[in-house]
Amino acid sequence: MNAAAWTCLLLPLASAVAITIAGTRIPRRTAAYISTATTMGAFAAAVYAFVVMLGESPEQRAHATTSWTWLSAGAYHFGVTLLTDQLSIMMMLIVSGVGSLIVAYSVGYMDGEDEERRYFAYMSLFVFSMLLLVQGGNLLLLLAGWGMVGLSSYLLIGFYQERASAIAAAKKAFVMNAFGDATMALALFLLIQHTGRLDYAGVFAHSPHGGAIANLIALGLLGGALAKSAQLPLHTWLPDAMEGPTPVSALIHAATMVTAGVYLIARCHTLFENAYVVRDLAAGLGAATLLMAGLIALVQTDIKRVIAYSTMSQIGYMFVGVGVGAYPNGMFHLMTHAFFKALLFLGAGIAIHAVVGEQDIRKLAGVGKLMPFTKIVFLIGSLALVGIFPFSGFFSKDSILASALAAGWYGQVLFAAGMVGALLTGIYAFRLYFIVFTGEPSAFAREHFHKHHGQEGPLSMRWTVALLAVLAAVAGWLQFAPLWHPLTTWLAPVAAPTVEPTNTQEWVTSILGVAIGLAGIAIAWAMYSAKRIKVPKPVTLFERKFYWDELYDALFYRGGELVTQAFSSLVEKPLIAGSLSAVTGAFGLGSRELGLAQNGLVRSYALALTSGIAVLAVVFLAAR
Amino acid sequence: MRGPDIQWYVVLSALLFTTGALGVLLRRSPLIILLSVEIMLNSANLLLIAFSRLHGREDGQIFAISVMAVAASEVVVGLGLIVALGRRHIELDVDKLRTLRG
Numbered sequence: 001m002n003a004a005a006w007t008c009l010l011l012p013l014a015s016a017v018a019i020t021i022a023g024t025r026i027p028r029r030t031a032a033y034i035s036t037a038t039t040m041g042a043f044a045a046a047v048y049a050f051v052v053m054l055g056e057s058p059e060q061r062a063h064a065t066t067s068w069t070w071l072s073a074g075a076y077h078f079g080v081t082l083l084t085d086q087l088s089i090m091m092m093l094i095v096s097g098v099g100s101l102i103v104a105y106s107v108g109y110m111d112g113e114d115e116e117r118r119y120f121a122y123m124s125l126f127v128f129s130m131l132l133l134v135q136g137g138n139l140l141l142l143l144a145g146w147g148m149v150g151l152s153s154y155l156l157i158g159f160y161q162e163r164a165s166a167i168a169a170a171k172k173a174f175v176m177n178a179f180g181d182a183t184m185a186l187a188l189f190l191l192i193q194h195t196g197r198l199d200y201a202g203v204f205a206h207s208p209h210g211g212a213i214a215n216l217i218a219l220g221l222l223g224g225a226l227a228k229s230a231q232l233p234l235h236t237w238l239p240d241a242m243e244g245p246t247p248v249s250a251l252i253h254a255a256t257m258v259t260a261g262v263y264l265i266a267r268c269h270t271l272f273e274n275a276y277v278v279r280d281l282a283a284g285l286g287a288a289t290l291l292m293a294g295l296i297a298l299v300q301t302d303i304k305r306v307i308a309y310s311t312m313s314q315i316g317y318m319f320v321g322v323g324v325g326a327y328p329n330g331m332f333h334l335m336t337h338a339f340f341k342a343l344l345f346l347g348a349g350i351a352i353h354a355v356v357g358e359q360d361i362r363k364l365a366g367v368g369k370l371m372p373f374t375k376i377v378f379l380i381g382s383l384a385l386v387g388i389f390p391f392s393g394f395f396s397k398d399s400i401l402a403s404a405l406a407a408g409w410y411g412q413v414l415f416a417a418g419m420v421g422a423l424l425t426g427i428y429a430f431r432l433y434f435i436v437f438t439g440e441p442s443a444f445a446r447e448h449f450h451k452h453h454g455q456e457g458p459l460s461m462r463w464t465v466a467l468l469a470v471l472a473a474v475a476g477w478l479q480f481a482p483l484w485h486p487l488t489t490w491l492a493p494v495a496a497p498t499v500e501p502t503n504t505q506e507w508v509t510s511i512l513g514v515a516i517g518l519a520g521i522a523i524a525w526a527m528y529s530a531k532r533i534k535v536p537k538p539v540t541l542f543e544r545k546f547y548w549d550e551l552y553d554a555l556f557y558r559g560g561e562l563v564t565q566a567f568s569s570l571v572e573k574p575l576i577a578g579s580l581s582a583v584t585g586a587f588g589l590g591s592r593e594l595g596l597a598q599n600g601l602v603r604s605y606a607l608a609l610t611s612g613i614a615v616l617a618v619v620f621l622a623a624r
Numbered sequence: 625m626r627g628p629d630i631q632w633y634v635v636l637s638a639l640l641f642t643t644g645a646l647g648v649l650l651r652r653s654p655l656i657i658l659l660s661v662e663i664m665l666n667s668a669n670l671l672l673i674a675f676s677r678l679h680g681r682e683d684g685q686i687f688a689i690s691v692m693a694v695a696a697s698e699v700v701v702g703l704g705l706i707v708a709l710g711r712r713h714i715e716l717d718v719d720k721l722r723t724l725r726g
Contacts, residue, residue: 601719
């Protein structure tokens with residue numbers, strides 16, 4: 001069990017190190033295969049651990065293993081501890097499983113890229129960091145993983161380093177994530193101060209209940225979760241992060257890293273239950289994000305950005321779920337979302353790959369007619385995203401909304417927001433589908449479409465997408481809250497829900513959810529396929545993404561500029577530069593004056609010498 | 625001990641030193657200045673040997689020989705410079721050789 005956990009964690013690290021050290025001595029293809037094989041090996045180890053865990057009784061499923069004491073400071077000792085329990089094994093399976101599929105897909109997608117080796121080294125580094133995040137047995141290792149996924153995300157967003165926009169996007173993502181890391185670190189300081197430890201069990205048992213400290217701790221953790229999961233108000237980096245290669249968007253910015261915030265809240269739910277206000281805040285921000293991202297997604301024209309806003313919106317649902325206390329439902333949606341959103345990204349990736357890297361949906365329009373396979377998988381992904389029975393999104397999204405309905409008046413407000421969000425999801429998802437995958441191909445698509453050996457894409461891209469399509473279609477059947485709920489039972493010892501929706505609430509939500517989703521699809525169909533309704537002019541507010549970038553620019557960039565200019569004109573120039581130039585001026589003047597004595601007349605030097613000695617002689621004689 | 629008393633040596637040495645120093649201060653030809661410097665050095669040598677003889681010890685004589693060796697080397701360099709200046713048809717006048725002016 002513990003050996004499997006270590007194998008799972010260290011295989012991707014070994015791959016990253018091996019590819020880095022081997023450098024150009026191995027062919028590019030070999031690097032791709034090493035990365036794929038090790039990620040699959042990690043998945044196999046996770047499956048093994050899961051099977052072993054299935055055979056144990058629910059109370060004995062948590063396994064902690066410490067390899068050595070990492071940090072000792074006074075009375076505090078923090079070990080390199082892996083915790084394998086019901087929650088982390090679920091995340092391990094998702095990360096390494098979806099990760100294997102996406103890395104395998106990259107073999108085809110990145111083929112011919114000049115820096116394939118660098119790409120696969122980064123991918124392995126990311127998988128390792130993400131596994132460290134979910135497997136770490138204390139908050140310190142979690143924070144280490146938290147920072148390292150931010151680093152690998154930065155490296156991969158900026159992978160096309162010759163593009164200035166990619167570099168800018170990478171920096172933006174890094175800075176916003178670093179802000180979240182900082183608030184998390186502050187929360188950990190408070191925890192150390194008040195409990196003296198950072199291992200999960202100890203922290204949960206000793207942390208304060210209620211009060212300012214508990215709120216501050218939860219708020220700090222929430223700050224990290226908001227930044228990593230691109231929720232309001234720390235969300236602006238995610239759409240820009242689409243500058244990275246498409247498989248990176250699928251793995252990091254859809255399936256795994258951005259959902260880490262949900263994992264964090266589910267993992268530390270005790271801390272959030274000690275601070276109910278902050279947990280409500282998380283749910284409220286999730287609801288606000290899901291609405292805002294849905295509205296922005298309606299008018300975006302870049303296929304990857306639409307999906308990125310959809311990701312923000314879906315993570316908003318997860319935040320609502322864990323924010324009202326339905327932790328298993330939030331984690332369930334995290335899992336199904338990993339499947340269908342990776343599917344959507346990878347499907348879009350096939351289309352982008354086939355049309356010379358074009359991402360504008362107006363130019364891609366109608367390309368689906370040339371790509372029947374991609375069209376079908378994208379349809380499956382879209383249906384799962386909207387939550388239409390029997391696809392996976394239906395099961396997970398509706399169970400979140402049912403839990404919200406059971407959580408008092410606040411929950412009912414969130415429920416209403418979620419339902420509006422479902423309508424928006426239907427419209428934007430099928431706007432994308434109808435424009436890109438139905439109708440006559442545009443002139444651009446016809447001209448630039450090219451097949452790969454008679455297929456829509458390389459084999460490695462097709463089988464992975466097909467497998468994800470199957471998962472996106474059927475994974476939801478794992479749990480259907482009114483009738484069977486193995487996942488909730490499985491997670492109960494780690495993260496038991498604090499709300500129990502009644503069966504009536506479940507059924508009402510399910511029927512309403514599907515009806516609203518279908519209504520959204522119908523609107524999209526009428527606008528973009530049948531063209532019965534005239535498409536309204538895009539709202540500028542949505543096109544400019546609610547002016548968040550402009551706001552941050554005005555607040556922080558311009559503000560920072562003002563402060564630095566003030567310091568420059570008030571402190572730097574008069575005080576620092578002024579005092580230095582006074583010193584240099586004094587030396588300059590002094591040396592010019594002294595230089596006059598150096599007149600080049602040897603005889604005057606001799607006179608100075610002799611008269612000096614004469615004076616000295618007189619002085620010594622007089623002193624006797 | 626034979627010969628004049630120590631005072632005579634000191635007076636002679638002082639006269640020699642003054643002659644040399646005045647030569648250095650007043651003459652403008654580098655050749656003469658070099659010669660005057662030699663006179664100053666030798667006045668010091670004369671004192672060293674005179675006192676060595678007065679005290680009956682050899683270290684003053686050793687110093688004098690060292691000074692001679694150093695003076696010989698210095699003359700080699702100095703005369704070399706003066707010959708180089710002469711070959712370039714530069715006027716041999718220390719008041720005009722002022723390129724090291726600050």
